[in-house]
Amino acid sequence: MQLAFIKCHGSGNDFPLIDARGLALSDAEWAGIARGLADRDGPVGGDGLLLLTDGDDPAAFGMRMFNSDGSEAETCLNGLRCTARLGFELLGIDGALVGLKTSAADVAREAALAPGVATVRTTVGPASVSAADVGLTNGIDSVIDAPIAGLPTERAFTAVAMPNPHLVTFVEHVDEDELVALGNWCEAGPALIPARANVSFVEQRGPTDLYVRTFERGVGLTNSCGSAMAASVLAAGLTGRVPFGRDVRVFNKGGLVRGRADVARNVTISGNATFLYDASIEVDPATGVAQSLLIHARRDDEARAWESALAELA
The missing domain is CATH 3.10.310.10 (Diaminopimelate Epimerase; Chain A, domain 1)
Known part of the structure; x- marks a missing residue:
């Protein structure tokens, strides 16, 4: 099957990000897609796969994150910033409650850390020390x-x-x-x-x-x-x-x-929520094999802004 995605990163944590609203795939299929797209030896590579999902009231939207081995994580805060940014852009909002696997998080746009760096604030908790x-x-x-x-x-x-x-x-x-x-x-x-x-x-x-x-x-x-x-x-x-x-x-x-x-x-x-490029790819959910990557648009200005910000902020 062919899937559209955005390659993104939060603080260097990089992912393919898919608008999965309306895509009726099983957990096993998403796990296979994660293994294919996040494979460092494959055409995309990443630390995992991010999914923007429909939200259950009061959450405006949701996020799922599959690790590169196909397992699903409860949360991923670097990925959450990127997913939240996509949700903001698609829904025309600046803040939201986001549903996660076992919890929820408040997210909002924030003043840029540096010129040209899209910045998102996330608040989670209370964390457990049990x-x-x-x-x-x-x-x-x-x-x-x-x-x-x-x-x-x-x-x-x-x-x-x-x-x-x-x-x-x-x-x-x-x-x-x-x-x-x-x-x-x-x-x-x-x-x-x-x-x-x-x-x-x-x-x-x-x-x-x-x-x-x-x-x-x-x-x-x-x-x-x-x-x-x-x-x-x-x-x-x-x-x-x-x-x-x-x-x-x-x-x-x-x-x-x-x-x-x-x-x-x-x-x-x-922190940052940087989009690197927009692309589509053919991937077999059953085998986890991804091929035929097609990059539609590169966002080199965002990549350069982040590199410049690192030099100044560090």
Whole structure:
């Protein structure tokens, strides 16, 4: 089947984005499409597949996100900004409540981070600090800046559900080999956390600057993960590293966002929603094979604006 999509990115987290309203496909078919379109060795590539869906009142529209392995995530905040922008443009609105897999988020257009950079604000929460909600099966109530028995590391973690599960640890320096090893351990679905989890190593680079590196569930080591950045902002507040209510700059390999957490565990993230090109492609949902990519229009001005913004904001 042939599908139209927009290639987009939020803070370097890149996706094909499909207006799926009115497309009657099964979850298995969408999973196959995600594997085909998000395959880094295929014609498109991405960290996953975004779907703009119809909303259930009071949500103006919805979002679904499938990882590159075909699994469905509860949320994706970098992808949410891009999906929200498309929803705004198609519906002629500037803000909305968006329905997610197991929750909802408030989204709104925001003043540009830099000239030419489309910017969207997302607010999610309250996030849960229940260990059970994060998927830990060891019977503890919560984990705040503490080691987790059974995890193959003695590092102290903070476990939060955004609502997708995150294990966040603050480090002096990010060791990617250590992060990947721990991420792969979690990815195997061990008894301690059978539904897997996103794992983030976070450097605090000043009173209100964080650098986040994430092994994303269903994806692997990624340049950016929006919900991980939100989880890191919340973890910084929960552990007293950054006061609640304080604006935080969150950096990653893909760029940066601005974040803020409050004592009620709500997290606001503002960042880019950059559209790179409009295209269509032939994809077989059953086999996950994508081919015959046709690019209709490139949005090079947006790509250049983001690159310029990175040079100035960083």
